[in-house]
Amino acid sequence: MTDINKVKYHNFRKSKILIIEDSQDHSEIIKLAIKECIPEVQTIIVSTALQAMMFLDEIVSSNGVLPKLVLLDLYLPRKEDGWLVLHKIKRQSSQLRVLPVIILSASNDPEDIRNAYDLGGSAYTIKPVDYSSWLEYFKSIRKHWMETVILPFKSE
């Protein structure tokens, strides 16, 4: 296998993507777009900060398989909720620290963008507005995060 194929093997194997999104409409679109662009992965959608932390904590305590990627909507509905999730995932002691968290927000506020990186967010993306843009969005996510980047993984 060439180098790139080994990367893809690990990234796609038993892979889950966690979406933290409070809007029902956006969740539906996201589910459809991921199904079209990254059909190999299992998509898990939660709608509150609390649900997100419970989901992740449960995996850690049962020594299960963590999602490969987390897409986090900042305003859940308040941005304090989003910051809370990011902070909890990224604090020093957390086993969740290695998870790449991609902020997905309608907010273009430079302050929000800086805070996201400061708290340990891996990337910051603006929410697409129509379905074809959502498809472009997840094609980019696939190309970069799933096919090019080595995502953290436990060797077996």
Next chain:
Amino acid sequence: MNDKKELYIVDDSADHRFLVENIFAKFLPDYPVKIFGGAEELYNHLILQSSDDYTGTLPGLIILDLRMPLFNGYELLKLLRQTPDNGHTQWKTLPIIMMTSEGSPKEVMLCYQAGANSFIKKPIEFQELRSTLETICHYWLDFNRLPVLD
């Protein structure tokens, strides 16, 4: 959109740097790139940028070779992440992609834990290298929003 920021690439292999330079010149001319031969060289440049008189462009993204003989890429990553943003420098929030020709799962984990934004395997073959650099430039410099210092 992101204001024109530079992409920095740090790689201690002269052959590889030559390849990268050619790829950017030929296929990615719209992306300003600066190439460094080692972590120390990059670090000195970052120190220069932190002075109040500095008026040049700032980096928007760094691709950093993990293993370099004198000053290790991993050590530099940790050092940058420990420095809170201030004045001219935004080392803590600057997106950093680690790169290596051989990556063990342990090394990949350590880099993510230390605050790397992502991690790529150094492609040796020309087409793969070109494709990787194109993907990185498109994703980080066009699609993604970079942090901006006020």
